[in-house]
Amino acid sequence: MREIDISTVTEAVQRLCLEANYVAAPDVRKAFELAAEREVSPLGKQVLTQLLENMRVAEVERVPMCQDTGTVVIFADIGQDLHFSGGLFSDAVNEGVRRAYTGGYLRSSIVDRPVGKRTNTRDNTPAVLHLHLVDGDQLTMTMLAKGGGAENMSQMRMLTPGDGLDGVLNFVVETVERAGPNACPPVIVGVGIGGTFDSVGTLAKQALTREIGSEHDDPQIQEIEGELIQRINNLGIGPHGFGGRITALAVHVEIAPTHIASLPVAVNLQCGPAARLRRVTI
Amino acid sequence: MLDLRAGDAVEISGVVLTARDAAHQRLIETLDRGEVLPVDLAGQVIYYVGPAPARPGAVIGSAGPTTSGRMDRYAPALHAAGLRGTIGKGYRSDVVRQALVEHCGVYFAAVGGSGALLAKRIVSAEVIAYPDLGTEAIWRLQLDRFPAIVVNDAYGADLYSTAKGEYRRDG
Numbered sequence A: 001m002r003e004i005d006i007s008t009v010t011e012a013v014q015r016l017c018l019e020a021n022y023v024a025a026p027d028v029r030k031a032f033e034l035a036a037e038r039e040v041s042p043l044g045k046q047v048l049t050q051l052l053e054n055m056r057v058a059e060v061e062r063v064p065m066c067q068d069t070g071t072v073v074i075f076a077d078i079g080q081d082l083h084f085s086g087g088l089f090s091d092a093v094n095e096g097v098r099r100a101y102t103g104g105y106l107r108s109s110i111v112d113r114p115v116g117k118r119t120n121t122r123d124n125t126p127a128v129l130h131l132h133l134v135d136g137d138q139l140t141m142t143m144l145a146k147g148g149g150a151e152n153m154s155q156m157r158m159l160t161p162g163d164g165l166d167g168v169l170n171f172v173v174e175t176v177e178r179a180g181p182n183a184c185p186p187v188i189v190g191v192g193i194g195g196t197f198d199s200v201g202t203l204a205k206q207a208l209t210r211e212i213g214s215e216h217d218d219p220q221i222q223e224i225e226g227e228l229i230q231r232i233n234n235l236g237i238g239p240h241g242f243g244g245r246i247t248a249l250a251v252h253v254e255i256a257p258t259h260i261a262s263l264p265v266a267v268n269l270q271c272g273p274a275a276r277l278r279r280v281t282i
Numbered sequence B: 001m002l003d004l005r006a007g008d009a010v011e012i013s014g015v016v017l018t019a020r021d022a023a024h025q026r027l028i029e030t031l032d033r034g035e036v037l038p039v040d041l042a043g044q045v046i047y048y049v050g051p052a053p054a055r056p057g058a059v060i061g062s063a064g065p066t067t068s069g070r071m072d073r074y075a076p077a078l079h080a081a082g083l084r085g086t087i088g089k090g091y092r093s094d095v096v097r098q099a100l101v102e103h104c105g106v107y108f109a110a111v112g113g114s115g116a117l118l119a120k121r122i123v124s125a126e127v128i129a130y131p132d133l134g135t136e137a138i139w140r141l142q143l144d145r146f147p148a149i150v151v152n153d154a155y156g157a158d159l160y161s162t163a164k165g166e167y168r169r170d171g
C-alpha cells in the first residue's frame, strides 16, 4: 500500500490547469501546422496561421489561448493499492482548480445552478470527475478544459440496431455539420458507440483524450475513423467555417458492448484552437 | 455599413460595447418594462465576449468571441433600438439576418479561439454597466485594427453558407 498526501493531488491539478490553458500541447500544434500546409482555402489558411500565432502569444505571455477556459473534466485512474491521506480526493481536485483559476488569470465560467439565478462560483469549481479503479499504486489524471462553444454543439442519440453503421456515420457527420462555425473548427471529433444512455457520453469524451491522429488498435475502428474524417472534411465548412477542406483535425472513435436492443451514439466535439488536454502520473 | 459585403476582411478601430448572455437578458428586461437602457445603443456595435481577467499591466485578458446564436433571441429588439452591428462567432438565425437587412446592420465574425491574439488589438477597457456580472458585465472597449470578417451584410448575404458550398465535395 502506497500513501500520498492529498496536497500532492491539489498541486498536480493546479499545474495541469495552468499549463493546459497557456500552452498548446505538441500534438495540437503539429496538427495545426500540418493543416495550415494542406488547407487550400486562402481564408482558411489565414485562420490557421492566426490560430498558430495565438498559441505562440499565449505561451509567451502566459495568458489563456481562449477566454473560455472551460469546465475542468478529470479522468482519474486510481491504483487499488494507493491510499490518500489528509482529506477527500474530490476536495483536493477542486482546490487545485480554484488555485489555478483564481491565481492564474483564467476566467471563471461555472454557475452554481443551471436554471434560476445562475450565480458564478467565481473560482471555476466544481470540476467534473470520472473515477476508475485500476491495478497498482499510482494515480493517473487526464484533464480536459472543455469550452462551452464546442460542448454545446455535441449530441447523443439512442439509435437502434437496424440503423447500423450507416446510421451511426450519418449521425456523426450531421452533428459536425450542424455545429459548423459554432464549435470553432477545425475540431477534434470524439465518438462513443455502445454502452448505455449514461456511459456513451463519457465514452465520447474519453475518445477525445487520445493523442490527435493516434491509430486505434482495432482495425474496424480505424476504418470507421478514416471514413468519418473524409466525409467530415468533404463538408466544406473549413477553419472557422469560412470555407475549406480542414474541418476536423481528427476523429477518434471508442466502442463498448451494448444491449441487444440498443445502439447509443454520442458525439463530443472539441474545438481545435482550445484543445486543452494534459495527463500526469503520480 | 452599406459598403460592407459578406466575405470582406476588415480591421475595426473605435469603440464597441460588450455583452453576452446575462447582460442581454437584463437589457431586454429593461426594454420590456419600457425603461431607458443603461447604455445608448444608437449606432453602436456589440462584441459578444466575456474576457478573461487581465494580468497586472495588461489592458484585458484573452478576449475572443463567444457563440452569437445564443444572442439571436435578443438581437432583433436591440437592432430596433439602434444597434448597427455585432461581432461574434457562428451562425445567426433567419430572424437576425432579416433584422440586419431591415436596420442596415452587419454581423462580423472574429476567429474563435484566438482570444490571446485579439486582446492585443484592444487598447482600453472599462466596465460601464452591470459590474456585478463580472466577465458578463457591459464593457466599453477601444479597438485598434481588430481583425474580423463580414459574415452577414445588410443585403441578406451569408458567408457561412456560400463558403461551405464552395469547398463542399460530394461522396
Ligand code: SF4
Pocket (backbone or CB within 6 Å): A066, A067, A068, A069, A070, A146, A147, A148, A149, A150, A151, A182, A183, A184, A271, A273, A274, B064, B065, B066, B112, B113, B114
Ligand atoms: S469553442 Fe473552444 S475555441 Fe471556441 S470559444 Fe469555446 S473554448 Fe474557445
